[in-house]
Amino acid sequence: MQQDSQEILSLMLDDLHEDLNKVKKKLYVENKVIKDPDEAVVYSWKMHLSRNQSIIVDLMHGLFKSSIFCPLCKQTVVIGEPFCTISLPIPKNQTLYFLMYYVPYGTKELPIRFELNIAQSTNVKEIKQKIRQLIEIDEQTSIMGLAGYHLKRIFREETTVGEIKKDVEASSQTTHIMLYQQKPENVILPLMISFEDELTSEIKQISYVRILSVNKKISIAELYIEVIDYFWNYVVEIHSDIHKDSVSDPNELIKRLLLTSEKTKVEELLAPYFELFIINNKGELIPLEYSEQKLLADLNPTSLNIIWSRKSRILVSQSINKYEEHKGHIVEKNPELHITLNHCFKFFVSAETLDEDNSWYCSQCKTHVQCTKTTTIYKAPKILILALKRFKNFALGQKNKVFVEYPLTGFDISGYANIPIPKYNLYAVVNHYGNLGGGHYTAFTKNELNDKWYLFDDSNVKEVKEDELVSAAAYVLFYKRED
Numbered sequence: 001m002q003q004d005s006q007e008i009l010s011l012m013l014d015d016l017h018e019d020l021n022k023v024k025k026k027l028y029v030e031n032k033v034i035k036d037p038d039e040a041v042v043y044s045w046k047m048h049l050s051r052n053q054s055i056i057v058d059l060m061h062g063l064f065k066s067s068i069f070c071p072l073c074k075q076t077v078v079i080g081e082p083f084c085t086i087s088l089p090i091p092k093n094q095t096l097y098f099l100m101y102y103v104p105y106g107t108k109e110l111p112i113r114f115e116l117n118i119a120q121s122t123n124v125k126e127i128k129q130k131i132r133q134l135i136e137i138d139e140q141t142s143i144m145g146l147a148g149y150h151l152k153r154i155f156r157e158e159t160t161v162g163e164i165k166k167d168v169e170a171s172s173q174t175t176h177i178m179l180y181q182q183k184p185e186n187v188i189l190p191l192m193i194s195f196e197d198e199l200t201s202e203i204k205q206i207s208y209v210r211i212l213s214v215n216k217k218i219s220i221a222e223l224y225i226e227v228i229d230y231f232w233n234y235v236v237e238i239h240s241d242i243h244k245d246s247v248s249d250p251n252e253l254i255k256r257l258l259l260t261s262e263k264t265k266v267e268e269l270l271a272p273y274f275e276l277f278i279i280n281n282k283g284e285l286i287p288l289e290y291s292e293q294k295l296l297a298d299l300n301p302t303s304l305n306i307i308w309s310r311k312s313r314i315l316v317s318q319s320i321n322k323y324e325e326h327k328g329h330i331v332e333k334n335p336e337l338h339i340t341l342n343h344c345f346k347f348f349v350s351a352e353t354l355d356e357d358n359s360w361y362c363s364q365c366k367t368h369v370q371c372t373k374t375t376t377i378y379k380a381p382k383i384l385i386l387a388l389k390r391f392k393n394f395a396l397g398q399k400n401k402v403f404v405e406y407p408l409t410g411f412d413i414s415g416y417a418n419i420p421i422p423k424y425n426l427y428a429v430v431n432h433y434g435n436l437g438g439g440h441y442t443a444f445t446k447n448e449l450n451d452k453w454y455l456f457d458d459s460n461v462k463e464v465k466e467d468e469l470v471s472a473a474a475y476v477l478f479y480k481r482e483d
């Protein structure tokens with residue numbers, strides 16, 4: 001069988017360490033059970049150092065903080081685990097299926113529902129590009145997650161489908177993924193849609209939140225105009241008998257209402273349609289007084305609530321939840337694989353259920369159980385050695401040849417650690433070509449003196465350009481911490 005470079009490397013570093021180990025007489029240390037998680041991790045590092053002291057430890061050993069959750073007794077045990085290389089699993093780029101609603105700005109057009117079946121590594125930015133194959137959307141559309149009728153989260157451009165799905169599933173309520181059209185250069189203001197229950201006087205949500213795009217500097221009067229405009233087709237319909245032909249916009253409507261009534265308060269004139277409230281940071285509902293002087297920014301609302309009148313309720317509740325089903329849907333049978341080193345790290349630190357071969361002895365249950373394990377980096381070594389798990393199934397001789405993109409400089413693993421860690425720069429790569437049965441190794445290394453990269457291929461050595469360094473052949477990566 002062919003020698004595995006990662007195995008050889010581990011053996012070599014171990015032997016080298018033992019030869020250089022300043023601790024000649026290793027004392028037996030008992031495993032202490034420590035309740036405090038951080039103390040437990042620090043203790044395991046101390047124990048490691050009491051038996052191991054060499055330049056290899058100083059430069060290359062790090063420490064994982066692993067939390068092991070026993071599904072039987074629901075107990076979590078935290079341990080520290082020293083490491084010299086990190087074997088990173090390569091996540092499968094599976095496709096995920098979900099429904100998405102596109103919500104146009106205003107109620108003149110119906111929302112559109114469509115199906116997506118896309119690679120889990122696709123991010124929000126890429127999702128939007130794909131959606132453009134089906135419908136026209138602006139730059140200003142945002143993907144948001146709803147829990148029930150409430151806005152739960154606005155997903156950032158780099159959030160992946162896998163993360164969205166995970167976030168959605170973490171919510172116990174019914175969750176929807178929405179794509180909201182917005183206006184450019186504005187702040188968003190969630191708008192709850194409700195009516196008052198006749199029997200209980202309770203304010204009930206009748207639809208999912210809508211998103212207003214407004215300028216923070218607008219007056220309350222302008223905000224009223226914005227809301228009337230958003231629901232203009234409803235407003236026209238509700239009082240069709242009087243205004244349909246003669247009134248063409250919200251400003252005119254307000255002027256007309258002021259002319260034809262003895263009431264002078266605009267919010268009272270609008271009450272046959274709806275009442276508008278702001279929701280403050282305590283979650284309280286406060287009536288919104290119409291004012292041309294007062295600014296929205298002065299009130300600092302978290303969201304708005306529109307409460308439709310009894311007269312409007314039937315029309316609104318009949319139309320507000322309607323949507324159109326888009327006949328086309330986006331299905332990727334063979335998603336383009338674009339996996340980055342960050343995906344591998346995220347996958348590595350996320351919870352995994354230990355298989356039978358790696359089952360954990362739970363001291364509480366006094367038996368081996370298949371626990372769930374999550375890992376974070378507690379101590380990051382100066383030299384970080386990462387091996388991509390390309391050889392999953394030795395028996396079958398299978399190799400995962402997927403391309404994993406990795407950064408040459410500024411690799412940041414702080415997100416997978418409990419502590420801020422300086423960034424890492426790549427200085428060497430071991431490449432493997434072919435399969436497990438018969439393959440070929442080469443290596444790239446950077447010459448520290450001239451800052452140039454070289455390829456080592458058997459007896460040949462030649463200079464290479466930086467853009468040749470990242471390939472699907474990469475197997476072991478060597479990074480050096482910046483500090």
Ligand SMILES: [Zn+2]
Nearest residue numbers: 070073362365
């Ligand atoms: Zn247990």
